[in-house]
Amino acid sequence: MSPEIFVKRSLAAKSVVRAEVIQSLWSGYGEIVRYQVSGAQDNLTSVIVKSIRLDQVMAHPRGWQSDLSHQRKQISYQVEARWYRHWAPRLLDAARVAECYAVQESDTEILLLLEDLDTSGFSHRHHQLTWSACLPVLDWLASFHSTFISTGMANNDERVDDKGLWARGSYWHLETRPDEWQAMAEGELKRQASVIDETLRKANFQTLIHGDAKVANFCFSASGSEVAAVDFQYTGQGIGVQDVAYFLGSCLEEVSLTDHFAFLLEHYFAELTRCLVAQGESPDFASKVEAEWRSLFELAWADFHRFILGWSPDHIKNTPFSQMMTERALASLRTS
Template sequence: MTPEIFIKRALNASLVARTETIQGLWSGYGEIIRFSVEGSDIAKSVVLKAIQFGQIQNHPRGWQSSFAHDRKVNSYKVEANWYQDWSSGCTENERLPKLLASFYQEDETYLLLEDLDSAGFGHRCDFLSVEESTVVINWLASFHAHFLQSEVRDDWPEGLWPRGTYWHLATRPDEWSSMPEGDLKESAESIDKSIDQACYQTLVHGDAKLANFCFGDDLTSVAAVDFQYVGRGIGVQDLAYFLGSCFSESELNEHLDYLLELYFSELSRCILATGESPDTAEAVAAEWHGLFSIAWADFHRFILGWSPTHKKNTLFSRKMTEQALSQLRGA
């Protein structure tokens, strides 16, 4: 089925026209396209995520393999499950595009989504000031509080990643093998276990970089996109990844304590708003704060295996990683 026919039927529209290719999907697995719509009461503009996964694609950094292909295919299935079965529970404080329709066949999936540009989230940012970042930090805190679990069932979160984030150790054996020998490589399992065995778990976005947030024109409202790696984790995994995507080393050195205070203050407020006790809010904040450097080191482990010359391999990241390793050693 062509995208135009699918959209026309899904929205009961008289005319559907492709207006813009927003971007290609990573490693050539499809594209994200904007369409204009006429004659529908549902929308005048929509975004289609057209996913094609019939064969192994070429990875831009040479990491193509059947294992990597299967991981990527599963990530799109997870995203479809997220939009179909989980996303409707989110509030305006965790704004994201609404799923309008979906279509599946053997080698292709269509996810028809609300056009966030038309909904007032048409601004994209390459960087934010510390104060401007508050809206994203608040989004993350609300999301993590919303899905907080103190007792995790074996089947939770059904249909999503049992361990969220795209750099999760068990899904990156080749990258781990490529790491230089040293304390971080040897400690990778201990770092992973520290995250996995945290008492308080939640859903993490799993790819919470600045580029995956869409802003209102005044930068006081935000919505998130790209939920391929949503799954179980701890909130500071998203927080560490977002901060690393948003701020320079000098900004992080100067403002990290304040940024952490912003997140944990809002997280506690949001946990209380769900009806949990002050003791629970305090316990979650204390546990996750203690795991922040561990979460940072977990991503740094991935970078050192995947692309050690990447700009994210910074002195600040190495410092945070050393803090985590010292913490594991009990120093």
């Protein structure tokens, strides 16, 4: 089915016009396109279609194309479709995402019909932030993580992988990146990679994580006080500080990160506690979650740094701050 017909049928629209390509998907798997519509339900005038070709096998920009890579990308788009269908409706307003109007899936194609966040007041994008501009995103993450805090608990019957999400959230976790691990230079981080991975996996308090919470995946209001998130291809089980570490590393300059990361982490945990208590959890429960996740923050940072050192060791994200956090994590393992 063509995207135009998909939009027309889904919204009972009189006319559908392809307006602009917003973005081509990584490795050529498809595109994100804005469509102008008229005579549609709810008086919609603009919508977004994310169009994915599951049978595409394109060259990876950094040369990492393989059957495993292709399979990972295929699954990631199926995960995103299931996220919007089954999980996104559970979110509170504080963790704003695009409304999903329709999903079309076949063996070779996925079409997602989404709210145009630009027309809903989230038209600003950033690649770098000041420390204070990080606060609304940390609030979003706290709300998101608190909503799903019991999903991965041992006493919960609801398994995320049975509901269409990744059993392990994030695109860099060790099990899904054996080639990148193999490419790492020999050293302590490579030797301890499985220990770090297992420690994160066995944390008592699990939740859903966004899995790709870089600043580019957040849409900001004009004032910067409100945000909405996009791109849920790697959403699955994990611990909240995996998202927090990845987000902070994606948006702050080295000096700002060094000066403010401790305060930003405090802000995240304060908001997480507020959200947990507001949804009926006890202050004692919130305190236990914070204690565990705070103790794992440096390991979560080192886990992503491990991926970078295998995937692209000369990448801009291989920073002195990341090296410092990784050394702290390794030091904690030496004394444990």
